[in-house]
Each structure stands twice: as C-alpha cells, then as structure tokens.
C-alpha cells in the first residue's frame with residue numbers, strides 16, 4: 001500500500017513537471033540572422049528546421065551571402081525566399097543564395113523590373129524552373145512552428161519602394177515585422193487596412209531608417225521593443241535619418257544597426273527574445289547618434305549662413321543656392337529650406353562641396 005502511494009506520488013510529480021515543460025516542448029527556436037551587408041538588407045531566419053531568407057543585400061555581398069549560408073549556417077536548402085522589392089540593395093545577393101541553396105519558393109511583389117541586377121536574379125530563378133509568386137495581402141503561410149502573414153502590398157505604386165512586401169512572423173507570443181523599403185504611403189495603406197496587425201516585438205525599420213519611411217503613427221502602431229536597421233557606415237544617403245532615430249529613442253526602443261553592431265542574431269523560444277551582436281558599438285549612446293547632426297554640431301560654427309538652402313528630394317542632400325549641385329539640380333527635385341536647421345530636421349544632409 002505504502003509502495004503504491006509512493007508510486008502515485010512519483011507519477012503526480014512527473015505529470016506536474018511535464019505540464020511545466022509544455023511551453024518549452026511546444027516551441028523549439030527561431031533564430032533571426034540580420035546580416036551586415038553594408039548599405040542593404042539581408043536576413044536569414046531558421047525556425048524548427050525550416051529556412052527563410054528575406055533579401056540578400058547588394059551584388060557586392062554575394063560572396064559573403066554564399067559563405068554565410070554554406071559555411072556559417074551549413075545549410076543547402078531554403079524553404080522560402082522573399083525578395084521584398086526589386087532594388088539591387090535587396091536582391092543583389094539573392095542570386096548567390098540561389099547558387100548556394102536549393103530553394104522551394106520565391107515571393108516577390110513584381111515579375112518585371114528594368115534593372116540588370118533584378119533581371120539576373122530572375123534569369124537564375126528561371127534556370128531553376130522557378131516562378132515568382134506574388135503574395136496576396138491578407139494571406140499567410142506556415143514556416144516551421146511560426147506563422148508568416150503577408151500584410152502588403154495591396155496595390156502597385158509608381159514608387160518601387162512602396163511595392164515592398166510587408167510581412168510579420170509570429171512565433172509563440174513573439175513577433176517580427178519586416179517592411180522592406182516601404183515608405184509612408186505604403187505604411188498608411190496598411191495602417192488604414194489592418195492597424196491591429198502591426199504591433200510587433202521586433203521591427204526591421206523601413207528603408208534603412210530613411211525619413212521617407214517610419215512615420216510616427218506607423219511606429220506607434222508597431223510599438224516595437226527592438227528595432228533593426230540595415231545600413232552601411234558613412235553611406236551617402238545619410239541613413240538612418242535623425243528624425244527616425246529620435247522617434248525610436250523617444251519610444252525607448254532597443255536599437256541595433258548593422259553599421260555599428262555588425263551582424264545581429266536574435267533568438268526566440270516562443271516567449272522571450274534575446275539578442276547577440278558581432279560587435280559592440282563604442283558607446284551605447286552612439287547607437288542613437290544622429291549620423292549627420294553629430295557631425296554638424298561640431299562643424300556648425302565653421303559655416304556661414306546662406307539666405308536659403310536648396311535640398312534635392314532624390315539624394316536628400318542640401319546645398320547653398322550658388323553651389324553647382326543646386327544650380328544644376330532639376331526643378332522637380334528641388335525643395336527649399338529657409339534655414340539649415342530646417343533642412344537637417346527634414347532629414348537632409350549637407351553637400352560635401354559647398355558645406356552649407
């Protein structure tokens with residue numbers, strides 16, 4: 001009798017332990033590698049034995065992409081490849097990924113885009129008898145133990161960035177939002193169609209932190225705990241913009257940037273997310289250092305004020321009115337700023353020649 005009670009007690013303890021272990025048994029691990037590919041985006045996500053790749057950086061990243069997939073991760077198969085949009089800083093290295101790995105499916109928002117880098121990628125896919133699949137907003141696919149929902153594009157825009165695939169990955173209670181280079185019009189589209197779908201723990205910040213993306217209302221809807229920016233050190237676009245950094249800073253977001261942290265690896269067990277980086281920035285504050293504002297603050301006194309300033313909406317540079325860059329600028333690309341502070345606030349950075 002005593003022996004039976006002892007057995008029953010042991011059985012109950014076992015059952016209790018199993019119950020405690022259930023959440024761990026239900027979820028394995030999701031590992032997100034946000035690769036340092038300089039000015040561009042590339043991410044590889046491993047989830048319960050399945051592999052997804054979202055963008056592959058510029059063509060110059062090809063060797064790095066090939067070696068990361070085959071040597072670092074030791075994989076030869078990609079279940080889902082996403083080309084967020086056809087720009088070369090996103091699809092450039094995807095050809096190398098196709099060379100390195102058998103790939104099951106490629107999602108992209110456009111079948112055709114007149115650019116040699118994209119067309120080479122398309123040809124390589126065709127050689128492998130692969131068709132591009134355009135994901136429909138509102139649909140989802142299973143990926144390991146995770147669920148991937150396509151949130152956009154809803155319609156095609158004239159601006160290629162605004163055709164970016166916006167998707168979220170839900171793994172247990174953790175969530176990740178990828179935005180490609182979506183700019184404010186596409187953000188608005190998702191905000192009005194499905195605002196509740198945006199809230200996520202991790203945000204891959206749109207368009208390398210450019211001020212043409214990440215409106216305050218969009219960031220508030222996502223309300224990320226962690227943000228990732230794929231950006232090259234000293235890039236000529238002035239990415240990430242001071243205005244986006246300020247918004248993230250004011251929202252207390254933990255920010256990781258490939259120019260400062262190198263490759264960033266996130267782990268999720270379905271309930272918590274931990275972060276590992278290839279290197280640490282010189283100081284925690286430097287993560288939010290306003291790329292050009294810091295430079296401008298030290299240089300500010302050396303500049304004499306001009307009557308007004310001319311910004312280029314394409315290059316996001318601003319010039320004094322007499323600078324060759326302003327004189328030769330086509331009228332439709334011009335924006336006028338009354339003060340240099342106004343230009344900096346708007347995310348523009350100073351021309352290296354006229355040093356406004």
Ligand SMILES: [Zn+2]
Pocket residue numbers: 040041087089090181207208
């Ligand atoms: Zn880009």
Ligand SMILES: [Zn+2]
Pocket residue numbers: 085087160161181
């Ligand atoms: Zn782009």
